[in-house]
Amino acid sequence: MTPPRKLHIKSYGCQMNVYDAQRMVDTLAPEGFVETASAEDADLVILNTCHIREKASEKVYSELGRLRLAKDEAARGGRTMQIAVAGCVAQAEGEEIVHRAPVVDVVVGPQSYHHLPELLKRAGREGRAIETEFPPEDKFGFLAQPRPEAIRSRGISAFVTVQEGCDKFCSFCVVPYTRGAEVSRPVAKIVDDVKRLADNGVRELTLIGQNVNAYHGEGPDGQSWPLGRLLAHLAEVPGIARLRYSTSHPRDVDDSLIAAHRDLPGLMPFVHLPVQSGSDRILAAMNRRHTADDYRRVIDRFRAARQDIAFSSDFIVGFPGETEQDFRATLALIAQIGYAAAYSFKYSARPGTPAAEIQETVSPGEMDQRLERLQELIDSQQSAFNKAAIGATVDVLFEREARKAGQIVGRTAYLQPAHVMASPDIIGKILPVRIDSLERYSLLGELVTPGVSRAPELSSMAPGA
Ligand code: SAH
Ligand code: SF4
């Protein structure tokens, strides 16, 4: 038997890349590859890249600089190290990558991961292989299935891709170019994946997609199913206790999704709903095709369906032409909605996007200052939200042993990490925890009835409920 080959994958960017990294591992497992934590002793290093902002994209080249040294070192020891660039930079830059970094053996776009074994062989023979075919063949149809051991080693919470790509073309964003047009997977395939996950200990699913609530996959009845219907169907799979989905677009929140939040106790009341800006002028320039008021109304519909629902969002500051007045409209929207968390970014001009052509830019100093003001407001909302949990009894799904001996960590409905002292056999269970204190972003508490499953009526208890 040939000895296993070592594979190291480093992922940047979004949850889709985390998921794709697992699929690459699953695709390469039959080729004898096993994962290793260190790039230096790997036979294959894959950088799974993100193109969303300039900083993310440029990181790849500094990493490739370091890998060049590791590859030389391996060669001196008589070992061959292959280097592959995958992900959205691979898709966006293709061949350019090898011009800038000749150390790269393989460039592979997100639609071609099922060809990885073949590309590695071709690179071995011909010195290099590049595949960024677009549009894809049926990518989803070719994805490798994880082995049961792989699923179990990844823990009780899993991502499942239900759609990929985006047709929204926000004027600042590269995703429609790197991930292509929106495609939804058929319900039956998703159900197969989910059953396999549940059979191997997964209790929580996050359905992912660049525009997940644009989901319109074919159902078993031949009809196109919206996301809400898919969620209701997956809630029935034995073993699946919690459902989440990410990332949604405010324009695609339909009644099925609202009904799912009203009717499914397992659908977590925590929704990531990016708005980007609170100024209608900027939202129009961003081609978001919704106003700040449209967004407020969407939030109201969610809240009417489930009163304990909380939100997170993404914001961009310093979009070309953003004035102080526009920025204040964003702060006003944040103040009005009240977020449990948010991600905020300085605008980064991306090659090929319409916004990159706009001449009128915001100065770096102004951007820094706006980002700081926005983050201050979000931080105060987030810490108020977390503090509200102190003294409450909340359901926690326990995931793993914490760093501190004897401690087990899990997550609340709102993804807050919660720590208790308990035995590891609570991992995989949802148990009520009385929250005593807050340490930075982590909640500390005690099991209400140590080791004993709680009464079902407690399951919907949450701060604010
Ligand atoms: N599909 C998701 C996420 C897209 S990328 C959505 O529609 O929300 C995640 C976030 O990165 C975006 O929500 C946006 O806030 C940010 N982003 C995207 N392009 C950017 C750019 N050019 N500059 C700065 N931030 C950007
Ligand atoms: Fe990008 Fe807009 Fe699509 Fe989100 S909705 S991925 S921000 S184009």
Ligand code: F3S
């Ligand atoms: Fe980045 Fe591509 Fe995801 S650009 S955010 S890795 S879809």
